[in-house]
Amino acid sequence: MELTISIILGFMIIGAIYALHAKDLLSAVVAMGIVGYGLVICFLLLKAxxxxxxxxxxxxxxxxxxxxxxxxxxxxxxxVTFDRRSIINMVTGLIVFAALFYFFILAIGNLDPLGSHTLRMSESYVNGAVEKTGSVNLVTGVLFDFRAYDTLGEAVILYTAALGVLTLLRMKGKK
Amino acid sequence: MEGMSTIVKKVTQLMAGIIFMYGIYIILHGHLTPGGGFAGGAIVAGAFILLILAFGSSALNLKKEVSGTSNVESVAILIVLLLALMALLFGIKVFFFNYLPKGEPGELVSAGVIPLYNIFIGIEVAAAILTIFLALVIFKEESSK
Amino acid sequence: MTVYILCFVLFLVGLYGVITRRNLIKIAIALSIMEFSIFLMLVLIGYIDGGLAPIVDPDLAGQIYVDPLPQAMVLTAIVIGLATTSMLMAIAIRLYRKYKTFDIREIKNLRG
Structure with missing residues (x-):
């Protein structure tokens, strides 16, 4: 399982790097599709x-x-043009990346290895959830019963985004 | 934006209804099978986007459509909020309480208010995505004139 | 552990894109890539070996199911990602109509 997901993740990283360096914006957008559809395969393998x-x-x-x-x-x-400022930016970026990576390595020491997750908070969302919510699909039970506030907030964000797009595109700009 | 060729239009006529029905199925069975309001709403919006792309925007009165979808979206999210508020009248007084009878787990009509939430969240998601897409299409039409 | 590290590498690739690219469309793509890596990370944390997908069969008892909580959180986050991406696209096309370029430096320099 870990090997399969690692291989798919490798393809996703290659697709991401190509998408950021493509000369043509259309091929960059299509290369982003590699990352997105690779994610779909990962979700299917991870039982989601x-x-x-x-x-x-x-x-x-x-x-x-x-x-x-x-x-x-x-x-x-x-x-893309190179000058002295871009070199300084690159060096700063590399230092920041190295620091982030170091702290990430420190942080994943506390995580369980892949596949041996122990249910802590969500134990009550799984055991006896069917009797509490009546929903056979546990994800829907969590979404609309245990954590319905999240769903309401999500729907409000989508509504706001639609209104924002309407405001941005339908108003008349300053000539 | 003009429509595509006759073959594309014919295939779209045959397929759009099936995609739409699949979206409705995903929404209605959200508490039994994988899926739910978010997935089904996105699929329903996809059926409409397919129709608009294949037939072109000249065939549709898009400006009326976009006000229609934004109204539908507002009404759907208002109904979700009202369904949640009605829990303060029935049952124990908790926001988002599941006050309808639960029924037999695994049946189509079960799980209390969850299918209702699924349906209205699905309508809201479909209308929101369609509003965004229609706004982009109208912007393109107006600026190309 | 390698999966977690590769996930973080994908996040760093997205961060690199946000920092170094000057094209607005490329920045939107890089933001999407960062989002994807975080979704995958959350779902990986909730995975249990030999667990079933979180759909309960009422006839069978004593099965192990994967954690439904991260999946529910990621489900909302995916739709929010669509909303933010389309909002960015709307801003980008609006700026292109005004300045005839996607270059963020030129957009910063031109005022009024």
Whole structure:
């Protein structure tokens, strides 16, 4: 299991690096699809079919929106130029990355190894949840009964984003 | 934006209804099988996006559509909030309490208010995604004139 | 452990993109990549070896199920990711109409 997911993650990293360095914006957007659809396969392997269904549809819609925006504007990537400032930025970035990586290595020492997770807080969400909520699908039970506030907040965020897009695109700009 | 070729239009006519029905199935069976309001709503929105892409925006009166979808979205999220508030009237007085009878686990009509939440969250997600997409399409149409 | 480290490498690739790229579309792509790595990390933490997908069969008792809590959290986060990405796209296309470029330095320099 760990090996399979590592291989898929390797492909996702290669796709991500290509997406950031592509000369053509359309191929960059398509290369982002490698990362998204690889994530779908990982979700299926990790026994999360709900997430796989949502992710595959959302990824497709995101790709449609991004391709529409890129085709509507320009496909050319801006040429990257090197000067003294960019070298200083690179060195700073490398130091920050190394520090982040060091603290991450420290942090995952406290995590359980993959596959031996012990249920702590969510034990009561699994044991006897069917009698409490009546829902056979435990994820739906958590979403709409135990943690319904999260779902309400999520729906409000989506509503706000739709209103924000309407405000941004339908108003008349300053000439 | 003009529509695509005749073959694409014919296939879209045949497929869009099936995709729409699959989305409805995912929403209604959200408490029994994988899926639920979020997944089903996104699939329903995908069916409409397929129709708009294949037939072009000239065939539809898009400006009326976008006000319609944003109204539907507002009403759906209001109904979700009202369903949650009704828990303060029935049962024990807790926000988001599951006050309807639970029924037999595994049946289609069971789990109290969860299927209702699923349905209205699905409508809200579908309308929100469709609003975003229609706003982008209208912006493109207006700026290309 | 290698899976966690690879997940973090994917996060760092996204962070690198956000810092170094000058194109608005590339920045949106890099943000999406960071989001994906965090989703995968959360789901990996909740995985249990030999566990079933969290759909209970009422006839069978004593089964092990994977943790449903991270999956529910990630489910909401995916839809929020769609909302933020489309919002970024709207801002990008709006800026392109005004400045005729996606370069964030030029957009910063042109005022009014």
């Amino acid at each position: 079919p709900d997430l796989a269904i949502v992710q595959i549809v959302v990824e497709t819609i995101t790709l449609v929106i991004m391709v529409a925006v890129v085709l509507d504007s320009t496909r050319d990537e801006i040429a």
